[in-house]
Amino acid sequence: MGSLFGIRAVMLMLLLLFLTIACDAASRKKHVRVTNELGGGLTLKVHCKSADNDIGLQVLPPNAFFEFSFSSGIFAITDFYCSFQWPGGFKWYDIYEDGKDYLECDKCWWAVRTTEYGPQPCRLNLSNGKYEICKPWNPK
Numbered sequence: 144m145g146s147l148f149g150i151r152a153v154m155l156m157l158l159l160l161f162l163t164i165a166c167d168a169a170s171r172k173k174h175v176r177v178t179n180e181l182g183g184g185l186t187l188k189v190h191c192k193s194a195d196n197d198i199g200l201q202v203l204p205p206n207a208f209f210e211f212s213f214s215s216g217i218f219a220i221t222d223f224y225c226s227f228q229w230p231g232g233f234k235w236y237d238i239y240e241d242g243k244d245y246l247e248c249d250k251c252w253w254a255v256r257t258t259e260y261g262p263q264p265c266r267l268n269l270s271n272g273k274y275e276i277c278k279p280w281n282p283k
C-alpha cells in the first residue's frame with residue numbers, strides 16, 4: 144500500500160513537471176526592436192499596436208531605435224501592427240504575428256533601411272548579425 148502511494152506521488156510529480164515544461168514551451172518572451180537605418184538624415188516615425196496594447200508613436204532620428212517586449216504563446220496570442228512614416232512615405236507592416244513569427248524569432252530586431260527596392264523592413268539574421276531578411280510592406 145505504501146509503495147503504491149509512492150508510485151502515485153512520483154507520477155503526480157512527473158505530471159506537474161510535464162505541465163510546467165509544456166506551459167513554458169507554449170509561452171515565450173518576445174523582444175521587438177526597430178532601428179531607423181533609412182539614411183539620408185531621414186527621421187522615421189513608428190506606431191505599433193496590438194489588440195490591447197498601444198506602444199505609442201515613436202520618433203526615431205537617424206540610427207535611433209526603440210524596443211518593447213511581451214509574452215506570446217497559446218495562452219496569449221499576440222499580433223503587433225505598425226505604421227511607418229518618413230518624409231515621402233507611409234507604410235504598414237505586421238511587425239509580429241504569432242502565425243508567421245512565433246518560431247522565427249524571440250529576438251525580433253528590425254531595421255528600416257533603404258534597399259534597391261526603396262525603404263524596407265529587414266529583420267536581423269541572428270547567425271551573422273546582419274539586417275538582411277527584408278520583407279515587403281503590407282499591401283494597401
Ligand SMILES: *[C@@H]1O[C@H](CO)[C@@H](O)[C@H](O)[C@H]1NC(C)=O
Pocket residue numbers: 268269270271275276
Ligand atoms: C543567415 O546567415 C547565415 C550565415 O551567413 C546564412 O547561411 C543564412 O542563409 C542567413 N539566413 C537568411 C534567412 O538569410
